[in-house]
Amino acid sequence: MEVLIKGLEYVVTQDDKRRVLRGASILIKDGEIEDVGDVKGPVDEVIDGSSMVAIPGLINTHSHIPMTLLRGVADDMDLFPWLQEKIWPMESHLRPDHIRAGTALGVLEAVRTGTTTIFDMYFFEDVVAEVLSDLGMRGALSEAIIDFGTPECKNVDECMVLADRFVQKWRDHPLIEPGYGPHAPYTVSPERMREISEKAEDNGSTIQIHLAETEKEVSDIKEKYGKGAIELAHEYGILGDRTVAAHVVWPSKMEIALLRETSTLVSHNPVSNLKLASGISPVPDLVEKGVRVSLGTDGPASNNTLDMFETMKVTALIHKVSKRDPKAIPAQTALDMATRIPGDFLRWKIGRICKGYRGDIVLLNVKVPWWVPLHSVVSHLVYSARSTDVRHVLIDGKVILRDGKFTKRDEEDIFAEAERASLDLLEKSGVKSLLKGVD
Ligand SMILES: [Zn+2]
Structure with missing residues (x-):
């Protein structure tokens, strides 16, 4: 199967020289990028690239x-009442059908907003x-592990059995990278963290964990163990080049050094940190x-x-104001953080538009007012682009979004199923939503 994306306005390659090519085409053969430049057919499918900018799919x-x-x-609440009164009661009623409905909606949203790996x-x-x-989306997925159990498992031993089974089942899948998800150092004991890190090391799988998200987490862990959350996780083997540490809002200087030495991938989540008032991660210092x-x-x-376009923009903005320095986190750095840096973490060659990389490509329509005049493609991608500019999305060389339309399932179906599943959770949990004045 060969796909040719022909005559693009620009191609943002994200290669080592960060080249932006004008008027280039992209040839994809059997899911892999075969050539970028002055390429011609014959091929099985041609996508017209005029009025479009191509970027590597966001991660x-x-x-x-x-x-x-x-x-x-529930919005605009303090973290603990939000969790205890709203989120946890609803989550306790989750069953596979809810998960199926919520995931399909999430995949549709991610694809339509330019994300190809989640x-x-x-x-x-x-x-x-x-x-x-089923929907052709790429994912690095981790089964959550919590000491007091989850909606899927009664206790942590059961969680571990499920996680082992999950990792074994999906390890050779072309689009899924399975791993372990110890929730956080305040919900998973140090001994359990040690067991997980040894298992992940043995079978070469990834680890995803929340680390140092709130000031309270860090002070609670310090009181209990006499050290920071990141330091504790490191002591029990969790940090490493196959680990994603989410949030990292409150690292100490020493912990920043540990993250670097172990090549741990930090996941910066600025919108969530702002909304839950967790704080601003010292990202410029980390970089x-x-x-x-x-x-x-x-x-x-x-x-x-x-929406990863929103995330790139917020990242580039909040660190400027927190540092009082407009040079902090330039547009190119924000784009690297959403493409080539996480791309290098996974087992596939993704995050760049270069020969030999997988065909995960997003095309944006740039014939809209906020892209004119087009002096800097990368600046526009971060400061001007909207996720609704996304017109076509290819994952592993397959067209998942064609001219704004999801090719894998009927969108209305996905919406209806998700509405039903959400109402069911509200009903079963007795949680009142924010909907007011509506019968
Ligand atoms: Zn999270």
Whole structure:
């Protein structure tokens, strides 16, 4: 199967020289980028690239996809009442059908907003993987592990059995990279963290964990163990070049050095951190010290979208104001954090438009007022672009979004199923949503 994307306005390659090519075409053969430049057919499918900019598909390195069902149920609340009164009661009623509905909605949202690879940590991860596989989306997925159990498992031993089974089942899948998801150092004991890190090392799988998200987490861990959350996780083997540390809002200087030494991938989630008032991660310091930093949205209950264009823009903006320095996190750095940096973390060659990389490509329509005049493609991508500019999305060389239309399932069906699943969770849990004045 050969696909030719012909005569693009620009191609943002994200190669080592960060070249932006004008008027180039892209040839994809059997899912892999065969050539970029002055390429011609004959091929099986031609996509007209005029009025379009091509970028590598965006990579969202932290999410809880099925939480699309909890979007907007409760906002503008303190973290603990929000969790205890709203989120946890609804989550306790989650069953595989809810997960299926919420994941399909999340995949549709991610694809329509230019994301081709999504990281996820949640319950019933086997169902999440099935939906991604059916809909042709790439994912790095981790089964959540919590000491007091999850909606899927009564206790942590059961969680471990599920996680092992999940990793074994999906390890050779072409679109899924399975891993372990120890939730956080305040919900998973140090001994359990040690066991997980040894297992992940043995079978070469990834680890996703929340680390140093709130000031309270860091002070609680310090009181209990006499050290920081990141330091504790490191002591029990969790940090490493196959680990994603989500949030990292409150690292100490010493912990920043640990993240660098271990080549841990940090997932910066600025929108969630702003919405839950967790704080502002010292990302410019992390970058300066050589830590690998990528971008994530977190779950849609705390964002409330999976929109990586918004995430890139917020990243480039908040660090300027927090440092009082407009040079902090330039547009190119924000784009690298959403493409080539997380791309290098995974086992596939993704995150760049170069020969030999997978055909994960997003095309944006630039014949809209906010792209004119087009002096700098990269600046526009971060500061001007809107996710609704996305017209075509290819994952592994297959067209998943064609001219704004999802090719894998009927969108209305996905919406209806998600509405039903969300209402069912509200009803079963007795949680009142924010909907007011509507019968
Ligand atoms: Zn999270």
